Amino acid sequence: MQTQAVIDHIVDWLKTYAENARMKGFVVGVSGGIDSAVVSTLAAQTGLQTLLLEMPIRQKADQVNRAQAHMADLQARYANVQTLRVDLTPTFNTFQMTVDTDDDEHANEKLALANARSRLRMVTLYYYGQIHGLLVTGTGNKVEDFGVGFFTKYGDGGVDISPIAALLKSQVYTLAKALGVAQSIQDAAPTDGLWDTERTDEQQMGASYPELEWAMSVYKEHQAADFSGRQREVFELFDRLHRAMQHKINPIPVCAIPADLLQ
Structure with a gap:
């Protein structure tokens, strides 16, 4: 893969799409994982307004730390990057109590709640996207989006544009290295961060x-x-x-x- 040429192509595609759509830039949910780190960096390189949202819901400390460090790094490197932390834990807790799930949840209930976390984040991204005239930018890769469907319908699958969905996960890692994504993010086991207990992508799939x-x-x-x-x-x-x-x-x-x- 011609790594730098691929990076340049995606950055140009993002910028051209936003300009043709008469949008000011991009809003990206940052999780502390490799995909969102790569997408947010690519968006930042367009020079257009790029809003990075961290949206924790009972998130593990290591995921929060990686996300915050990445956001701070991009904000220091690119003048067009803004960051915002929106703690959705209280909102999710209220939702969970409102739908009255049992203490002894069935597997379907647990999965429904996990997907609800993703959908709550989608609503938040579109809220800020609409306020600021920004495109909700997807972070799914080719294996997840077109191979095994490892995304939430109308959750992280609910986006305006998808810049890395033509790339395999291994290719995303190649881009991450070239883009200078933190080693801690490159080394972290991929996880969707939708569960109270740690579940890696490999364990789930x-x-x-x-x-x-x-x-x-x-x-x-x-x-x-x-x-x-x-x-x-x-x-x-x-x-x-x-x-x-x-x-x-x-x-x-x-x-x-x-x-x-x-x-």
Whole structure:
């Protein structure tokens, strides 16, 4: 990969899109993870207004520390960068009490609450985006957005633009190194930060990003029977997740009503 050329291309694409849309710049949610660090840095390099939001919800200290350090670093390096901390923990706590979940939550309830965290952040990003005339900028990569659907529908999947969705996770790491993203962020285990207990992406998906990238690369030309052992396990896992994610990326189904019924 021509790393610097890719960086320049994305930065130019972001700037051109914002200018054509007559928007002032970008708002990015910063989590302390690699994807949001790369996207926020790319947005900063456009020279357009870039608002970085940290939106903790019962967040682990290490995630908060990485996010705050990254935001401070970008603000010091780029005059167009502004930062804001919006603690959503009280709001989420109120929501959880309002929907009256049981103390002994079922798996579906836990997942629904995890997704509610992501959707609450989406609402916050759009609130500040609308106030300041900024585009809500997605941080999903290719494996998450088009491979296994590792994002929340109408949560972190609810964005205006998606600058790194054509890049594999490994390529995002390559960009991070070239962009000077902090080593602590590069070394941190990827996590979506949506749970009270620490759950890495690999634990939730059942495979590592390199494994999923391999499965994605062979998916169209092969089937599970072509492989054995761990490769077959990963292929079958990818196939299951990929099939299950289609509702997230396909247009909303619209019921077609016969014309004679409307007369």
